[in-house]
Amino acid sequence: MCIRQTITNKIISILEAGTAKGGPRWTQCAGQGLPRNAKTQEPYRGINVLLLWSEAAERGYSSNLWLTYKQAETMGAQVRKGEKSVMCVFFDKIKKESDDGQEEIFYPMAKPFWLFNAAQIDALPETLTAPPATQEFSPVLEAEQVLAKTGATIRHGFDCAFYVPSRDEICLPNRERFTSEVNYYATALHELAHWTGIESRLNRTFGRCFGDDAYAMEELVAELSAAFSMGSLGLVNGTIENHASYVDGWLKCLKADKSAIFTAASQAAKASDFILTSQANA
Numbered sequence: 001m002c003i004r005q006t007i008t009n010k011i012i013s014i015l016e017a018g019t020a021k022g023g024p025r026w027t028q029c030a031g032q033g034l035p036r037n038a039k040t041q042e043p044y045r046g047i048n049v050l051l052l053w054s055e056a057a058e059r060g061y062s063s064n065l066w067l068t069y070k071q072a073e074t075m076g077a078q079v080r081k082g083e084k085s086v087m088c089v090f091f092d093k094i095k096k097e098s099d100d101g102q103e104e105i106f107y108p109m110a111k112p113f114w115l116f117n118a119a120q121i122d123a124l125p126e127t128l129t130a131p132p133a134t135q136e137f138s139p140v141l142e143a144e145q146v147l148a149k150t151g152a153t154i155r156h157g158f159d160c161a162f163y164v165p166s167r168d169e170i171c172l173p174n175r176e177r178f179t180s181e182v183n184y185y186a187t188a189l190h191e192l193a194h195w196t197g198i199e200s201r202l203n204r205t206f207g208r209c210f211g212d213d214a215y216a217m218e219e220l221v222a223e224l225s226a227a228f229s230m231g232s233l234g235l236v237n238g239t240i241e242n243h244a245s246y247v248d249g250w251l252k253c254l255k256a257d258k259s260a261i262f263t264a265a266s267q268a269a270k271a272s273d274f275i276l277t278s279q280a281n282a
Contacts, residue, residue: 003089003110004258011050011254011261034231038065038118038128039075046265048088049228055086056117063118065128072116077123085114110262143185143233150278152195154188161187163194170195182235186226189275193225194218196271204267213256216249217264223250224268229275 034043035052044052044066052066069079091108118128147154153169161172170191178184197204197218204221206214253260 002258003112004262006087008254008258008261010054011047033064033234034228035064035066037071038067038124039071044088046269047262049231049269050224050261050265051086051088052115053227053231059117059119061117061119063129065118066115067118067121068113068115072121072124075124077121079116079121083116083120085116087112087114089113140181140185140235143189143235146229146233146276147185147188147192150192150195150275152192161191163191165198168195168198185233185235186230189229190222190226192229192275193222193268193271196225196274197221202267202270202274204271206263213249213253216253217260220250220253220264221267221271224265225271225275228268228272232272232276 035049035056036043043049052064055061056064067075067077069085072079089110089112092111093106094109096105096107118124153167155169155171156174158171158173161170163170170188172184172188172191175181175184178187196202204218206217253264
């Protein structure tokens with residue numbers, strides 16, 4: 001089994017059945033927050049966020065907590081008989097000697113692991129299964145704080161949303177033109193992802209390996225980064241308006257290169273981290 005191809009095929013099917021046909025988008029599950037391991041409370045990252053959000057949306061899970069079968073057992077819980085897991089992936093460094101035997105070379109190898117949602121597991125501690133407490137803060141207010149503390153120049157009054165690298169500024173329509181407040185923040189976070197890519201920040205380029213598809217890859221990174229950021233902020237049902245024209249380009253990239261979605265998800269996680277932690281450095 002080629003893990004990269006299996007995961008890529010899954011993402012392609014999600015895009016084709018979801019975004020491309022008006023169905024659920026990544027951020028539809030973002031209101032639950034980023035998927036987390038119920039035992040360690042550590043959030044999952046990169047491609048695993050997409051896989052777990054998609055699984056939660058497809059199965060109707062209300063929890064964003066996940067466990068391996070063995071982790072559930074160590075907590076005195078039990079996965080119910082007949083429940084199906086979702087395959088996720090991690091990368092391990094594999095050692096290999098060079099052809100001349102003079103040095104050791106390390107390269108990443110994708111390895112699978114399988115998770116179950118808290119809704120599939122019996123006898124979990126009540127603290128993990130109780131409904132989440134109502135948040136005291138306003139998600140929109142927190143989003144405003146994130147935008148402000150990045151220090152990015154954001155201007156309004158334009159006919160569409162875009163980032164101008166030569167001026168290092170983000171241009172957006174006036175707020176009242178968006179169909180919802182949440183969509184405004186989703187779009188702003190998408191453009192902020194582009195803002196992170198210049199040389200003085202994350203220096204993100206895709207080079208020859210993607211050629212003419214580099215633009216589509218950058219747009220996919222921005223879309224996923226916005227979804228990750230929306231999830232972290234707890235914003236629900238945000239959509240990047242007028243994004244549908246990108247879908248064909250994304251699908252072309254993913255079908256041509258089984259590693260493309262891993263690259264995009266990794267870069268998107270870095271962009272989202274940069275945006276959300278910039279407030280600490282402002």
